[in-house]
Amino acid sequence: MDIVQEGDRTGILLVNTGTPDEPRPHAVRKYLARFLMDPRIVPMNRVGWWFVLHLFILPKRGRASxxxxxxIWTDEGSPFTVAHGKLVRGLDAQLAExxxxAVVRCAMSYSAPFVRDAVRELKEAGCTRLVVLPLYPQSAHSTTGSVSDGVARALRRERWNVPCDFVDNYHDxxxxxxxxAASLRHAGFDPGSDDRVLFSYHSIPLADIEAGDTYELQTGASSLQIAGELGIERNRWTIGYQCRFDKGREWLSPFTRDVLARWAEADVGRVFFVCPNFAVDCLETLYDIEHELKPFYFDQIRKAGREPREGAFTYVPCLDRSRAHVRVLADVLRTPLEGGR
Structure with a gap:
């Protein structure tokens, strides 16, 4: 399939949330300040929220985070940053094949490399069209919507009037x-056993759903199709939501902790824990699951009067920098790329 037109060069921009520059309180506070002051994230009046955030939340959360x-930091730096760099190189090679x-760049909404800088690079590279792919398989006002805001702002500031395709989601x-499904099998999940799958997604405020966000529908559709690919019945899997930010608002549930507590009490088979809406492993998966959710599940099993069996809890890593992930992104991009022929 030849989708090149003479004189055409497509700029492909992958966008994710971001990561601090270093694992130190001041760098984390700087990152979180950008993130939590996003208009799509702010839970109250912006002026009042600024004071609450900077006087009460960031000092404590900056240290803890x-x-x-x-x-989770490595000798190469943030595992989140390293994975994105390798993913970009893999996708660039795949599209060249x-x-x-095409010129592939990656940007972050709240940390370097910033969206405007990446847009400027693509403009200077002579791109004649732009395809934006937020690395959120399931779209939400607070994630994909924020990427859309950031790209539109960057294009205005760079005065770049270029045809732009935006991939809203790729949940199905x-x-x-x-x-x-293959990542679950590779992790040891046995469709013919009593193994269970917990699909855990990032939660969002219920107010967003009431405002028209289709995120909940997409998480359900993704889970149903993955379970269908595995060939398992509905009683072998369920959905949980993690990472709610505050308790002042109602959040999409059931919460992952509650599901784990219920399964510990019921003495289900081995639990395979997967996060389909995280494209790349980050703090919420690398730290929270291993150091908080897994120990919580084992504690709940002990409270029920049992000892955790071998392999009782297996975290299935994100697609991350894998060849499979490169193939996924290339496939997702195929429709908008062919549309530019």
């Missing part, structure tokens, strides 16, 4: 569904 980041004259892309 820095300690967590330090536990398919005969596309067949290659994505197969890749998540």
């Amino acid at each position: 820095a300690e967590k980041y330090a536990r 398919e005969g596309l004259d 892309d067949p290659t994505y569904v197969r890749a998540i």
